[in-house]
């Protein structure tokens with residue numbers, strides 16, 4: 001079969017070394033009005049792509065003269081923007097994850113039904129079209145119009161992330177944002193939603209760690225009347241509430257295996273069953289999740305479903321900790337000073353040289369959230385005159401913290417600042433003591449939050465809020 005140049009439709013470059021399959025795919029796609037360019041090797045594909053820009057690349061993995069995924073990786077590094085669908089006869093999860101990481105929009109396991117091929121190709125072409133429109137219309141990511149929050153560091157330490165966001169927003173793919181607590185994972189999720197075609201739909205944020213497991217499931221999936229004691233009437237879950245919009249699942253690593261199985265079904269079938277119910281409800285939403293845990297390690301040890309991981313992480317985004325992008329610190333301080341001073345009706349001050357120096361030297365284990373708390377506290381406590389912020393030093397580490405990570409020697413230099421005993425405001429002293437008590441309880445309970453809350457005599461929710469407020473990282477309280 002030859003290419004029918006007279007047909008005007010999107011161009012699909014098909015790279016498949018098996019003659020029969022090449023013909024089959026070409027027929028199926030040709031019947032949909034697509035112009036298919038059939039090639040049979042890595043070399044031919046590279047030569048073609050050096051001169052043409054097809055709308056889609058349909059790529060086999062095992063080719064006579066090389067590996068399709070290696071080719072894909074190389075093409076992406078060279079700046080290829082065309083959507084790519086990878087096809088393979090070896091449908092292992094590892095392979096799929098590898099393909100998606102290498103930048104594939106979708107992954108087809110042979111043999112697949114013709115309709116699956118057509119729907120994958122149409123979806124990828126649509127993503128490509130939206131991408132082009134969005135890049136033309138919005139070369140940079142606008143701040144969240146509702147909250148006015150901008151991503152500080154988009155020209156600095158978050159440059160790579162910011163460059164990716166418009167394209168991520170245009171696609172409907174799931175996104176997994178990884179990064180330590182307080183690095184801005186939710187902010188990034190909101191920015192993606194705000195720049196996406198789902199902008200007018202709801203953004204529903206659920207913290208999977210903030211609720212005990214049974215409650216999380218009923219909150220997410222809803223329940224039918226009589227599903228359990230206390231279920232007096234039927235209730236819609238948050239997944240249904242996110243219809244048409246984005247569901248943000250924070251701390252996804254804290255989800256039980258049971259809830260993971262239910263979530264997998266949502267992603268695969270695009271439908272849910274409420275707890276205690278039989279009826280299935282169709283849902284249309286985008287899922288963005290976030291975690292500070294190593295989900296790959298959890299998947300290897302059976303604590304996280306690897307099939308769910310690969311569905312959630314079609315687009316993985318990593319947010320580096322603040323200590324690895326200290327050049328963003330001055331901009332962040334300025335941003336938060338403006339936010340909190342303006343809120344108090346004050347002219348935003350500038351940090352004095354000593355405060356700025358200390359802030360740069362400190363490791364910020366609680367990342368941007370800790371930095372924001374620090375600036376807010378300084379503003380509230382009035383540690384500044386009309387021109388400059390003279391904050392007391394950034395919060396000290398609580399007694400005997402676990403090692404912060406090799407890359408953070410700055411902690412030592414920060415605590416060496418100033419001679420003699422440090423005088424703290426009463427409020428800061430209370431905060432320091434509170435942080436230490438929370439860490440001690442978490443250590444004593446081996447990271448079990450329910451038990452730690454009991455030890456502290458507070459509710460689960462209060463403990464959770466305190467962990468966040470004080471920027472207490474997992475490393476400090478587990479094990």
Ligand SMILES: Nc1ncnc2c1ncn2[C@@H]1O[C@H](COP(=O)(O)OP(=O)(O)OP(=O)(O)O)[C@@H](O)[C@H]1O
Pocket residue numbers: 149150151152153158179180181182183184185186187188250290292335368369372468
């Ligand atoms: N790059 C940034 N620019 C401006 N503000 C930021 C930035 N990163 C984080 N923030 C602010 O810092 C605070 C913490 O961010 P966020 O809640 O998104 O972190 P997170 O990684 O989701 O935290 P956690 O894992 O603890 O839920 C928020 O108030 C957020 O607006």
